[in-house]
Amino acid sequence: MNPATGSPGTERPRVVVGSRNAAKLSAVQDAFTLSFGDVSVEGIDVDGTKDQPTTDQETLEGAEFRARAARAARADATFWVGIEGGVEEVAGRLMVNAWVVISDATGTGRSRSATFELPESVATTVHSGATLGGVTSRVVDQGDWRELGILSHLSNGLMTRGSFYMQPVTLALLRFLPPAAEAPAELRYEKGRHA
Known part of the structure; x- marks a missing residue:
C-alpha cells in the first residue's frame, strides 16, 4: 500500500530530508523502514537555518523550514522531513532537544524529542557564543x-545523535500510519490538516 495515498501500489515511498547529516538520515531511514518497509531516503542541502537555535520555538521553526525546503527541492517525493536540534534554558540549565516535522500531500506531523542537560562547562561555552x-x-x-x-x-556510547532523533521521527509519523482496525474515529487523524 502506498502510505501517501492509502491505495494499493508497489512504488516505494520516497522520503526527502532537509539535511545531509548522517545521524538525521539514519534516524529517518530506520523509522520509515519500521513504519512502511522498503523506502528510499535522500538528503538535500538546506541553507537558511540558524547555526544554533536557542529556544524551543527557534528549533521548531528550523525543522519546519527544513521540511519546506525538502518539499520545494523535490516536490514529487512522498514525504518531506525536517529535523532540527537546539538548546534551551530551562530552570537555569541548558537543555538539548530536537523537533521533527514530516509532511506529505495530506498533512503534517510534528514531534519533539526528549531533552537532556548539558554539563555546566559545555553550557558556559555555548552561552559564550559557541555552537553545540x-x-x-x-x-x-x-x-x-x-x-x-x-x-x-x-x-558512554549508549546513545548517539541518530538514536536520539529516531523516537521523534517515529512519533511524527503517527498521523501517516494506518489506524488499528479497532480504533474509534476519535483516535484517527484528520487528513488534509496542515496546521
Missing part, C-alpha cells in the same frame, strides 16, 4: 562527531 556542534567536534574524538553527537560521549 563546535563544542562536540572538539570533545568527540572517535568516529564522525556529526553522527555520534555529544550524547554519545555523555552516555
Whole structure:
C-alpha cells in the first residue's frame, strides 16, 4: 500500500530530508523502514537555518523550514522531513532537544524529542557564543562527531545523535500510519490538516 495515498501500489515511498547529516538520515531511514518497509531516503542541502537555535520555538521553526525546503527541492517525493536540534534554558540549565516535522500531500506531523542537560562547562561555552556542534567536534574524538553527537560521549556510547532523533521521527509519523482496525474515529487523524 502506498502510505501517501492509502491505495494499493508497489512504488516505494520516497522520503526527502532537509539535511545531509548522517545521524538525521539514519534516524529517518530506520523509522520509515519500521513504519512502511522498503523506502528510499535522500538528503538535500538546506541553507537558511540558524547555526544554533536557542529556544524551543527557534528549533521548531528550523525543522519546519527544513521540511519546506525538502518539499520545494523535490516536490514529487512522498514525504518531506525536517529535523532540527537546539538548546534551551530551562530552570537555569541548558537543555538539548530536537523537533521533527514530516509532511506529505495530506498533512503534517510534528514531534519533539526528549531533552537532556548539558554539563555546566559545555553550557558556559555555548552561552559564550559557541555552537553545540563546535563544542562536540572538539570533545568527540572517535568516529564522525556529526553522527555520534555529544550524547554519545555523555552516555558512554549508549546513545548517539541518530538514536536520539529516531523516537521523534517515529512519533511524527503517527498521523501517516494506518489506524488499528479497532480504533474509534476519535483516535484517527484528520487528513488534509496542515496546521
